[in-house]
Amino acid sequence: MMTLHWSPRSPFVRKVLVCAHELGLKDRLTLVRTLASTKEPPEALMRDNPLSKIPTLVLDDGSSLMDSVVICEYLNDMAHGDLFPQAAGQKWKVLRWHALANGLMDVLILWRHERERPHPEAPLLAAYAKKFHASMSRFNAEVPALSLQGVDIATITLACMLGYLDYRYVDTAWREGYPALAHWFKPWEARDSMLSTRAVDG
Ligand SMILES: N[C@@H](CCC(=O)N[C@@H](CS)C(=O)NCC(=O)O)C(=O)O
Incomplete structure (x- = not known):
């Protein structure tokens, strides 16, 4: 465990x-x-x-990851999964999309911290909004290529990033601005792995 x-x-x-759900490992995790x-x-x-x-994942021997x-790749190796494709053609495509989606998640966390401060800095808010729209436009434009991808570390991270928008950034009305991405997200929202991990308060 x-x-x-x-x-x-x-x-x-x-x-x-x-990732744990998609790899069949969810019952191996104590939360x-x-x-x-x-x-x-x-x-x-x-x-x-x-x-x-x-x-942070604590392993049986007390060490942690x-x-x-890193945790996702560890789980993937444990399950002999294919969430981290190794063939050169796929590998860099997937790692690039992962980095973009994960980086946007970092921006969303920073943006939220800033906008919840009593006196947010306007230039910072503007910069976060600019990065958000630029990244969303990039993903939206790349939907034709993204649609060819299966379930991997990039598409999972992108789906979790969009799920976070639905939780904390409803005000962005992102589906209206980025309809191709919204269409891409539809089947993802319906996956068991996504339905059983929806963000809740508390
Ligand atoms: N690069 C990290 C980011 C994790 C992260 O930012 N987690 C937030 C919660 S969403 C956190 O623990 N923040 C507490 C802190 O930074 O003090 C990862 O991919 O795991």
Whole structure:
């Protein structure tokens, strides 16, 4: 059994859970609810991950792995899965899309922190919005190529990023601005792995 520092709201944790689900490993994970407060890093989490970030996976021997993509690759190897294609033609395509989707998730977290501050910095808000729209436009334009991809670390991360928009960024009305991407997301929303890991408050 492996223990995952978990929150129902984190898109990075969701990415790990969706991978585990798709790989048939979800019952091998014990979830511990961990509040990764940025201002008050919890001791219990810091013992397993000095960066105080979730997801963090604690293995049977007490050692731990951090950063969602590392955890996902570990699970993929354990299950002999194919979420990380190795053939050169696929590998760099998938790692690039993963980096874009994951990087956009980072931007969304920073943007949210900024906009919830009592006095947000206008230039920062504008820069986050600019990066958001540029990245979304890029994905929207690449939907024809994305549609040829199956279930892999890139498409899972992109789906979790879009799921996070539906949770925290409803105000962006992203489906109206990026209809091809919205169409791409439809079958993803209906997957068991996505339905059983939806973000909830609490
Ligand atoms: N690069 C990390 C990002 C994880 C991350 O930012 N997690 C957030 C929650 S969504 C967190 O733990 N924040 C607490 C902190 O940074 O203090 C990954 O991919 O796992």
